[in-house]
Amino acid sequence: MTIACILVILPFCLALAAFSDLFTMTIPNRISAILLAAFIVVAPLAGFGMGEISLHIAAAAVVFVVCFCLFAASVMGGGDAKLLTASAVWFGLDASLVDFLVYVSIFGGLLTLAVLLLRRQENAILASGIPVPQLLLTAKKIPYGIAxxxxxFAAYPSSPLMEAAFRATFVTTA
Structure with a gap:
């Protein structure tokens, strides 16, 4: 059961947030709340001690501080900041957090370029009838939840929780 939760919760919540952000330009608070609560429940079941759980919470706190500053400067949306913080807790304070943030930055840059190109072609897209969410063309912001x-998705396979899930799988089947 724990392994199933580890394999499903983060990817499902991220996918839900991405679709929500694409179509509504909002990320529901409950997605971030579910990610945080699920980590608190799943981490001890995966064999994490209080020290390791504390490092994961510290990772989320560091990301939150940076995101809060970006939000205060109107550079980042509140939903994006909460989702990034809630996701960071699943990666902890190790290389997987850095990998996650680098991937988010790369995908964010590519997403921004793609959205800007789409917006430059808004008239052609609308005239051709290509189904593109209207908010993607008209909103002034980028749906960064997608990035x-x-x-x-890219960083999760090497995260501490996934490594714990694989250890548990191989120990129980060996």
Whole structure:
């Protein structure tokens, strides 16, 4: 059961956030709340001690401080900041957090370029009838939840929780 939760919760929540951000330009708070609560429940079941759980919470705190500053400067949306913080807790204070943030940055840059190119071609897209969410063309912001999700998908296989899930799988089957 724990392994199933580890394999499903983060990817499902990230996918849900990405679709929500794409179509509504909002990320529901409950997605971030579920990610945080699920980590608190799953981490001890995966064999994490209080020290390791504390490092994961510290990772989320560091990301939150940076995101809060970006939000205060109107550089980042509140939903994006909460989703990035809630996702960071699943990676902890090690190389997987850096990998996650680098992937988010790369996918964010590519997403921004793609959205800007789409917006430059808005009239042609609308005239051709290509189904593109209207908010993607008209909103002044970028649905960065998509980049956060893609970064999470790319970095999650090497995260501490996934490593714990693989250890548990191989120990129980060996």
């Amino acid at each position: 956060i999700a893609m970064g999470g």
